[in-house]
Amino acid sequence: MASAPGVLKAATEVLVGERTFRADEAYARSLDDADPLGALRGEFLIPPSPTHADGRESLYLCGNSLGLQPRAARQAVLEELDDWARLGVEGHLGGKHPWLNYHELMRETGARLVGAQAGEVVMMNSLTVNLHLLMATFYRPTADRFRIIIEDDAFPSDSYAVDSQVRWHGRKPSETVVRLKPREGEDCLRTEDILGEIDRLGSSVALVMLGGVNYLTGEWFDMPAITRAGHRVGATVGWDLAHAAGNVPMSLHDWDVDFAAWCSYKYLNSGPGAVAGAFVHERHGRDTTLNRLAGWWGNDPSTRFDMRPGFVPREGADGWQLSNPPILSMAPVRVSLDIFDRATMPALRAKSVLLTGYLEYLLNRITNGGGRQLIEIITPGEEIRRGCQLSLAVSDRPKELHKELQKQGVICDFREPNVIRVAPAPLYNTFHEVWRFAEIVERVLGRH
Numbered sequence: 001m002a003s004a005p006g007v008l009k010a011a012t013e014v015l016v017g018e019r020t021f022r023a024d025e026a027y028a029r030s031l032d033d034a035d036p037l038g039a040l041r042g043e044f045l046i047p048p049s050p051t052h053a054d055g056r057e058s059l060y061l062c063g064n065s066l067g068l069q070p071r072a073a074r075q076a077v078l079e080e081l082d083d084w085a086r087l088g089v090e091g092h093l094g095g096k097h098p099w100l101n102y103h104e105l106m107r108e109t110g111a112r113l114v115g116a117q118a119g120e121v122v123m124m125n126s127l128t129v130n131l132h133l134l135m136a137t138f139y140r141p142t143a144d145r146f147r148i149i150i151e152d153d154a155f156p157s158d159s160y161a162v163d164s165q166v167r168w169h170g171r172k173p174s175e176t177v178v179r180l181k182p183r184e185g186e187d188c189l190r191t192e193d194i195l196g197e198i199d200r201l202g203s204s205v206a207l208v209m210l211g212g213v214n215y216l217t218g219e220w221f222d223m224p225a226i227t228r229a230g231h232r233v234g235a236t237v238g239w240d241l242a243h244a245a246g247n248v249p250m251s252l253h254d255w256d257v258d259f260a261a262w263c264s265y266k267y268l269n270s271g272p273g274a275v276a277g278a279f280v281h282e283r284h285g286r287d288t289t290l291n292r293l294a295g296w297w298g299n300d301p302s303t304r305f306d307m308r309p310g311f312v313p314r315e316g317a318d319g320w321q322l323s324n325p326p327i328l329s330m331a332p333v334r335v336s337l338d339i340f341d342r343a344t345m346p347a348l349r350a351k352s353v354l355l356t357g358y359l360e361y362l363l364n365r366i367t368n369g370g371g372r373q374l375i376e377i378i379t380p381g382e383e384i385r386r387g388c389q390l391s392l393a394v395s396d397r398p399k400e401l402h403k404e405l406q407k408q409g410v411i412c413d414f415r416e417p418n419v420i421r422v423a424p425a426p427l428y429n430t431f432h433e434v435w436r437f438a439e440i441v442e443r444v445l446g447r448h
């Protein structure tokens, strides 16, 4: 037995930080009633539970992996299909949203999402492609300055990208890529250790490139402090924001981040394989002498169609584009970013802190309820060090536990070797769902 049954039913109040949570169902409902963003859920399609035949909604806590479809996405794609049918090539200029400058429809919303100036952000390609394109410009190793610092548990694609960049420059990853490991017995990295390692390696560091929020542990790094530390030793600092964009508020411009890239299919709800984002700080964007892997869409639009061989980069992040954008895939990105823009990141963050704090409170209550400690939250407890995801390390038959949750209509994911990730997304998840999830966990653990 992992816990005494019915722990959640008790309606005692517990003070968490400065907040008072209660564990009863009525309290969960009251939080939803008081949620200023509650109506946004209605803008999303909630998948039915795959394990119930009665069509009931799944308990979807997987927005960190694939965000849900906004109702507006279908219409947005259909509009482009209609314009294509109606206008053919004339859709480039004559469509409802002319394709020629389609990416500019996301210029402002994309920038506001990550705390950038308009022109510092462009939606293009996919995440790993953007990391490579940006490293082509911003990772230029020399004999003395060549190291790249990443997290030891970086997402595999980031490790492959970094290693292959290093080999591309004729170097050995084993001598060039520094992988930051947590201290013995700890799951997350400490800011002081990251800063210490940057200082220690000093002028040999060419690039610091961490995930803003780590995909596995959910740890949100101290992005401004790490960026400053990288700059202090003369390094370039880039961020993979796959798990940060749409999850935590950022000020990429003010933090003086050099570059960043993120995908749009996780918290940004823009659909499987959606077109990704890229940030290039304005001070680099202005510098049209920066070397880059070029394509015609990065060329100055006023001469793009002169069809001359010489590349004249456009200022800003737009100058890193290669190809004319995939309009059918961009349409959901456009409507998704519009939703974030209406909700605003500060309001989403306020709800997110409460929603995830509530989840943590309920889970801790269950695991402290007695019996074997089967699950442990490895995500940092301080809200400033995490976004909405909590990562649960499971000590006994983790895959089976995950299957049990699935059987109860929960959709969350499992990452080897033993981590179940749950991410209540403030755009569409409710407090009552978090409560139901905790109740299911309590039940399932009780017989695990």
Ligand SMILES: *Cc1c(COP(=O)(O)O)cnc(C)c1O
Residues within 6 Å of the ligand: 126, 127, 128, 129, 154, 155, 157, 158, 211, 215, 240, 242, 243, 263
């Ligand atoms: C999701 C994710 C990826 C996926 O890369 P794609 O190029 O979009 O397939 C890469 N890196 C991180 C950190 C991720 O979380």
